[in-house]
Amino acid sequence: MITLGLETSCDETSAAVVSDGKTILSNVIYSQMVHSRFGGVVPELAGREHIKKIIPILDEALSEADLTLDQIDCFAATFGPGLVGALLVGLSMAKSLAYFNNKPFCAVNHLEGHIFANRLSKPDMDDRFVTLLVSGGHTMLVDVDGWGHYEILGKTLDDAAGEAFDKVAKLLDLGYPGGPAIDREARTGDPDRFKFPRALPGDRLDFSYSGLKTAVALQVQKLPPDQLLSDKSDLAASFQEAVVDSLCRKTMLALKKTGRKTVALSGGVAANSRLREKLQLICDRQSVRLVYPPSELCTDNAAMIAAVADFQVAQNGPSDLNANAIPYQKLF
Ligand SMILES: Nc1ncnc2c1ncn2[C@@H]1O[C@H](COP(=O)(O)OP(=O)(O)OP(=O)(O)O)[C@@H](O)[C@H]1O
Ligand SMILES: [Mg+2]
Incomplete structure (x- = not known):
């Protein structure tokens, strides 16, 4: 057809x-x-x-x-x-x-x-998997028990991850859309320079990004304007690392809970280079297959x-x- x-x-x-x-x-x-x-x-x-x-x-x-x-x-x-x-x-x-x-x-x-963008790019993929759906309006972990059969395992309690990327990019004057701009800026930054919070550290599979956004805003307010320019890439990298850390940790918890052996990234934030890199390292260690669509099929x-x-x-x-x-x- x-x-x-x-x-x-x-x-x-x-x-x-x-x-x-x-x-x-x-x-x-x-x-x-x-x-x-x-x-x-x-x-x-x-x-x-x-x-x-x-x-x-x-x-x-x-x-x-x-x-x-x-x-x-x-x-x-x-x-x-x-x-x-x-x-x-x-x-x-x-x-x-x-x-x-x-x-x-x-x-x-x-x-x-x-979610189906994964099927388009990897037609051979297992149809039973966990997907981390991270976009401009949504952040959720979904168990897929065959195409069309979904169970939501956890979701954001406030902002979506993509929304946090866009708002922090605005704070750092990096332009719109913010996700790709932060991804680029973070490449030259130190992800350990600023200690930003990782919300909901326990075992629940939900997310929260409004506290992180406020923490970045407070840090930016503290800096003199000329220093903001020189610290921009460290701020971007430290913020991105905090988001990626929480996304990876909750995804691995979801895999443990469901026993699935494949994880798929979906939505615009799935284009993030650090998220792909870090989740790949963790998945390799645990013999889990990671799939994600090419960037133009993520957004x-x-x-x-x-x-x-x-x-x-x-x-x-x-x-x-x-x-x-x-x-x-x-x-x-
Ligand atoms: N490389 C990247 N790193 C981080 N975020 C990214 C990257 N590329 C795109 N994004 C983010 O992805 C989001 C756009 O994704 P998408 O098009 O899936 O969202 P949407 O359609 O607006 O929302 P939804 O799908 O929830 O209705 C934006 O917030 C953008 O900043
Ligand atoms: Mg979308």
Whole structure:
């Protein structure tokens, strides 16, 4: 089955064509730059940008895949979670295309999309695993007992890890989006220079990042402005190490609890180089397989949406055309 996926839940306009849920024929991603001067996503602007870009991006995805609309077997889009005005653009487009072309439509959960990015990049992976889903809006450990069967083991009590990266980058004047900027800045910094807190040190599988964010803010306030410049990379590295430490520790606890032998990283923060490096070292020591998608499949993209749709339509059939956008949709 050839699926056309659309993703417009936040500030990426993306269209992709995927064959049999596993082979990416095209995956065009447009990251909206209009938000950078505000230091965060402005929902109204995101919706307007999606409207401007959705047709050109869709055309580009079809032409890269060397296909025409009548060769598409299924039209899919993210229905939630996300910004309602943004979600509605991709969702309305996919429903209209399905209706006019008399083809199935599939409404896809964005979080399930992040998990399926692993299936796209490693089709041979075990379908029973633990995934650490770390994105701009979510931080959770999920036990996957076969694709489509999820149990949430733990989640953040306050901020998401990606949100903490973005806010600390703003404090350090590193620009938006903050995750990749901190990742880069931290490469030349000393991760042991500042002792930032690791929240919830016990055995529970939840996370918390608001205290860490405040600790960085207090440290920044203490420094004279000229010293902030010279300490920026140490601050970035010490903050990143605190996040990565807690993510790795809780992930290994989740593996112990479930007895799983594979761990998959999902979501935008899965692109973080230190998280990949440190978790790989720990997994190697414990003979656990670590998988993660290439960076462009970690952050928002439509290929992961098409991959879920292929699976969902085969399991449960198409979605109803009156499916609506659900901004606070949970994983299940
Ligand atoms: N290299 C990196 N290191 C750390 N964080 C990163 C990196 N690359 C991207 N991120 C972070 O990933 C987040 C974006 O990920 P993603 O696109 O999955 O989130 P989202 O779609 O906004 O949220 P959600 O998926 O929860 O709805 C941002 O917070 C960004 O800073
Ligand atoms: Mg996302």
